[in-house]
Amino acid sequence: ARTAARPSRVVIGYTGNVIATAAVRELRRRHPEADVHLQHLGWKETRAALLEYRVDAALARLPLPADGLHVTVLYDEPRVLLVPRGHRLAGKESVTLDDIADEPLPRAADPAWDAFWRIDPRPDGSPAPDGPLIETVEDKLELVAAGQAVAIVPGGPGYLGLRADLTAIPLEDVEPSQVVLATRADDRGRLVAAFRRYARALLTCPEPADAPDAGAEN
Numbered sequence: 001a002r003t004a005a006r007p008s009r010v011v012i013g014y015t016g017n018v019i020a021t022a023a024v025r026e027l028r029r030r031h032p033e034a035d036v037h038l039q040h041l042g043w044k045e046t047r048a049a050l051l052e053y054r055v056d057a058a059l060a061r062l063p064l065p066a067d068g069l070h071v072t073v074l075y076d077e078p079r080v081l082l083v084p085r086g087h088r089l090a091g092k093e094s095v096t097l098d099d100i101a102d103e104p105l106p107r108a109a110d111p112a113w114d115a116f117w118r119i120d121p122r123p124d125g126s127p128a129p130d131g132p133l134i135e136t137v138e139d140k141l142e143l144v145a146a147g148q149a150v151a152i153v154p155g156g157p158g159y160l161g162l163r164a165d166l167t168a169i170p171l172e173d174v175e176p177s178q179v180v181l182a183t184r185a186d187d188r189g190r191l192v193a194a195f196r197r198y199a200r201a202l203l204t205c206p207e208p209a210d211a212p213d214a215g216a217e218n
Helices: 021-030 046-051 111-118 137-145 190-202
Strands: 008-017 035-043 056-059 069-075 077-086 105-107 130-133 150-152 166-170 177-184
Touching: 008 021, 008 046, 008 190, 021 035, 021 150, 021 190, 035 046, 046 056, 046 069, 046 177, 056 190, 069 166, 069 190, 077 137, 105 150, 111 150, 137 150, 137 166, 177 190
Parallel strands: 008 035, 008 056, 105 130
Antiparallel strands: 056 177, 069 177, 077 150, 077 166
């Protein structure tokens, strides 16, 4: 019924500072009759927001529970290590997992998310050191800035924001994060289909940030 009615309103969700601008601009240009809204989502909200019809499409990062969703990978994004400016590793050109073998990393309540962003277990089977349990990005940043933990975060410039007390260092030999577009599996709406086309064509991995002195959220 929604498809037959050719709805003119679509809500695009985005999380973790994934940049949606180019695809949203193209959607508005090609469909000037459409009422296009943007809505920021917390890192845990993506699937619920889609299935509860709060958004019609969402830009997010894996891992993401895919039941009931159609998920399209858009691009890879390198992962980096976030440390306080005074940390012993600050200023290095790159680091490895061996360099942070004993460094605590903030934990997340979601098991899949926690395992991916702490790389737990490590490639040799050893557990990642436990850090404090966190619920929000802001809590993570404060823990890192206070020297209580380090964090592995996406390294794209769309994700890194300015924060003078933190610095990001390239992390070697780890698989990248993947930025995806998720929609409801049964959604055949014309605007959702159009946005998927524009996202696949226009949303690609940004160039790395010029300076490593950047904060991040996850």
